[in-house]
Each structure stands twice: as C-alpha cells, then as structure tokens.
Amino acid sequence: MAELEARLTELIEPEARALGFDLVRVKLFGGAGDRTLQVMAERPDTRQLTIDDCADLSRRISDVLDEKDPIDDAYRLEVSSPGIDRPLTRLKDFEDWKGHEARITLAEPVDGRKQLTGDLAGTDRDDSVTIYVRGHGLTSVNFEKIASAKLLLTDRLIAATQPLSSEGAEEFETEDQD
The missing domain is CATH 2.30.30.100 (SH3 type barrels.)
Known part of the structure; x- marks a missing residue:
C-alpha cells in the first residue's frame, strides 16, 4: 500500500502545485469494493481550501488518474483541506x-x-x-x-x-x- 500511495503522490502533487496548493496527505484506505483515496491539500497562505478549490483539484486529479489508472479496484476520491485538527505529515x-x-x-x-x-x-x-x-x-x-x-x-x-x-x-x- 505504501508503494501505491507513493506513486499516487507522484501523480497528484504536480496537479496540486499547478493550482498553487501544497499537498498535505495522500492516503488510500479500505478494502476491495470500498476503497477511498483521500487527498488533503491547502493554500500555503491560509492553510485551508475552499469548496471551489476542492472541486478544481478533484477534477484535475480525476483526469490524471483516469489517464494513468494506477488503482486496480473501484474507489471514491475524497479531496479536502486538512481541517483544524489536521494530520502532521511533513x-x-x-x-x-x-x-x-x-x-x-x-x-x-x-x-x-x-x-x-x-x-x-x-x-x-x-x-x-x-x-x-x-x-x-x-x-x-x-x-x-x-x-x-x-x-x-x-x-x-x-x-x-x-x-x-x-x-x-x-x-x-x-x-x-x-
């Protein structure tokens, strides 16, 4: 799983950066048929994302993942800001x-x-x-x-x-x- 998450991060990070966001976390969890790809990002100046920011990033990520198809099973894509009680990943x-x-x-x-x-x-x-x-x-x-x-x-x-x-x-x- 860690290897796949590293590959996903390589694909997702340039898309986040292109929108001016810092990638906070990429995490794939759940089993076959119930997988979720969680992507957390933030604007460097506010440490938050708006709903529109999430939608923009979600569309970019979806396009890249549809093209590269790195995940074998079906999954849900969840894009969000890290929230107030955020994970510390970097x-x-x-x-x-x-x-x-x-x-x-x-x-x-x-x-x-x-x-x-x-x-x-x-x-x-x-x-x-x-x-x-x-x-x-x-x-x-x-x-x-x-x-x-x-x-x-x-x-x-x-x-x-x-x-x-x-x-x-x-x-x-x-x-x-x-």
Whole structure:
C-alpha cells in the first residue's frame, strides 16, 4: 500500500502545485469494493481550501488518474483541506504548528512510550521533532520514527485558526434557533 500511495503522490502533487496548493496527505484506505483515496491539500497562505478549490483539484486529479489508472479496484476520491485538527505529515508541519498540542504515534517505542502527547516545540537540524510531554519534559524523536501525528483540538488552536469566510453562518444559526 505504501508503494501505491507513493506513486499516487507522484501523480497528484504536480496537479496540486499547478493550482498553487501544497499537498498535505495522500492516503488510500479500505478494502476491495470500498476503497477511498483521500487527498488533503491547502493554500500555503491560509492553510485551508475552499469548496471551489476542492472541486478544481478533484477534477484535475480525476483526469490524471483516469489517464494513468494506477488503482486496480473501484474507489471514491475524497479531496479536502486538512481541517483544524489536521494530520502532521511533513517535517515543516511540526515547526509551523510549534506551541500547539499534538499527539504523535511512534513506529516503535522510545523510552517505553509509543505515544507522545504535548505541546510541539519545533524541529532540530537533524530532522528531529521535539515535543514537551507533560510529566516527562522535552522529548525529541527522529521524524522517520513517527508513524502518525495530528494536532489536538484546543481553545488555543481554535483561536489561532480563522475560517476563510463566515458568510452564511448566520443562516444556519437562525435555522437552529427555530
């Protein structure tokens, strides 16, 4: 699966870049007959995508995948922004989101721990990620040893991220009050 995801990333990344987006994650999951190809991208300046951005990227990806046909089975294509409690997939993500709470799952335990939760403290020159783990202090792990990582939804994260637009929000608010 990792090899196929790498191939898909090679095909999808140029399409995202052509639209001015950074590719955050390409993930294929599910079994035969129920596969989903999840593509997360963002605008570098806002770290978000609009619905129109998602539609544009989805069309470009569909065209390329229809032509190259790298996936044997049927699948659903899901294109989205990474969201507020986003996955951290690139080394730069750990630096960009320094000061925010995250959960890091390691491929193998370090000091008897496979999961680290705490405030990100950034990255080091040797491609290590540093996190302040409550009760354990600063912990550094090589980026390559991270199986997965994501930001945790906190008031601090909500305050640091602003929606691109709140247009139409009042419509939903009045519907809920009826």
